[in-house]
Amino acid sequence: MIKQTLSTQSRVQSDIYNMERIKREANLDWLARAYESFALEDVSQWSFVVLAGGKDVASFRIRVAQSHLRGDMLPSFWSECALFRIQPDDFPSGAFFNLPLFQPANATYAPTRNGLIELPFKQLPTQKDYPNLALLAIPVAQELVLQSLAEYQRARVSYDAVENILPWLAYVWGAGNATNPLMQQIGFPSAMMLNQIFGANGFDLAPGVNASLSAPETFWSGVKHWQDYYSKTQQNGLLPKMRFVLDHMYDIDES
Numbered sequence: 001m002i003k004q005t006l007s008t009q010s011r012v013q014s015d016i017y018n019m020e021r022i023k024r025e026a027n028l029d030w031l032a033r034a035y036e037s038f039a040l041e042d043v044s045q046w047s048f049v050v051l052a053g054g055k056d057v058a059s060f061r062i063r064v065a066q067s068h069l070r071g072d073m074l075p076s077f078w079s080e081c082a083l084f085r086i087q088p089d090d091f092p093s094g095a096f097f098n099l100p101l102f103q104p105a106n107a108t109y110a111p112t113r114n115g116l117i118e119l120p121f122k123q124l125p126t127q128k129d130y131p132n133l134a135l136l137a138i139p140v141a142q143e144l145v146l147q148s149l150a151e152y153q154r155a156r157v158s159y160d161a162v163e164n165i166l167p168w169l170a171y172v173w174g175a176g177n178a179t180n181p182l183m184q185q186i187g188f189p190s191a192m193m194l195n196q197i198f199g200a201n202g203f204d205l206a207p208g209v210n211a212s213l214s215a216p217e218t219f220w221s222g223v224k225h226w227q228d229y230y231s232k233t234q235q236n237g238l239l240p241k242m243r244f245v246l247d248h249m250y251d252i253d254e255s
Contacts (some may be wrong), residue, residue: 014227031084032091034135034243046236047145048084048135049194050096051177051216052125053077053132055248057208058101060171062188063250064172065104065180066217069209074077075250077132078216081121081190083149083197084135085142094121094247097149099189101169114156114166116149123146131247139238140203148197159196164189194219194228204233 019037021030031050040046053063059079066076083099099115107117124130142163156162167186170178181187187195191206191214198205206218207226223240 005191014224014239015135016224016227017243018246019243019245021127021245021247024127027124027130027133028092028121030127030133030245031124031135035086035091037243038137038241040137043086043088045139045141045144045236047140047198048086049136049138050082050084050133051078051136051220051244052080052082052121053216053246053248054125056129060250061172062168064181066188068180068182068216069213069215069221071215076215076217076220077246077249078134078220080130081188081194081216081219083145083194085146092121095119095135096121096124099165100248101165101172101189104116104163109163110165111156114153114159114161115163116153116193127247131246134220134242134244136196136219137241138203138205139234139236139240140198140201142199143239145197148200152193160245161189161193164192182213185210185212187212190217191215191219 019034024156035048053059053076060075062079063075063077066078067073068074080098081095083092084096086094096119098117098119100117103110103115104117152159164186167178167181169187170176172180195205195211195214197210205227206222208215208222209218223242227239
């Protein structure tokens with residue numbers, strides 16, 4: 001198990017809850033409804049992060065790797081995370097930004113973009129692929145975060161994001177003696193990117209955890225359990241919000 005600082009008991013009223021799907025609601029529709037449920041007075045003061053949990057073999061290995069960040073040692077609900085750029089007046093024109101382990105074959109040479117991929121909103125995988133979903137509203141202006149993202153993409157000389165992809169890919173594929181990257185202080189690529197760009201704007205997505213251990217699980221835990229911390233550190237007085245739906249957990253029985 002990976003050591004980390006536990007949050008103190010929070011008595012802050014948080015805007016976090018499980019928002020079930022309506023029948024077989026698609027991921028795109030669920031995200032739109034989750035966003036509307038935040039009822040934000042000034043959208044310009046917020047940015048958005050998506051957590052997603054798949055159930056294929058690669059997702060399974062990523063979710064199990066993060067069990068070392070949980071007190072119960074159970075697999076994480078999450079296997080991916082991304083920055084969600086939202087256009088309030090044109091929601092379907094939004095896009096996701098992440099560093100996928102499986103880089104698209106039709107994308108430009110990965111080192112030239114520091115591994116970063118932009119996925120149009122309408123290309124988000126379906127509920128079948130990602131049954132678990134969470135939308136985090138982070139009180140940092142989206143404009144500032146997007147500026148930091150652009151700088152990150154050009155900054156391979158100072159921070160090589162591609163380097164983080166390789167150990168995770170080796171672990172997921174079971175290549176050679178590859179071990180859990182988190183046990184080697186190698187954070188999940190997309191999470192490392194998000195923690196850096198939000199950190200550059202004064203917001204800690206994963207309080208209590210070393211930055212080198214950034215993972216979807218640490219963001220989930222941060223927003224859920226560190227509301228008291230944010231209430232004392234957020235100068236604008238705004239606290240992170242979250243909506244989530246958990247439609248898949250692992251229950252392995254070979255009998």
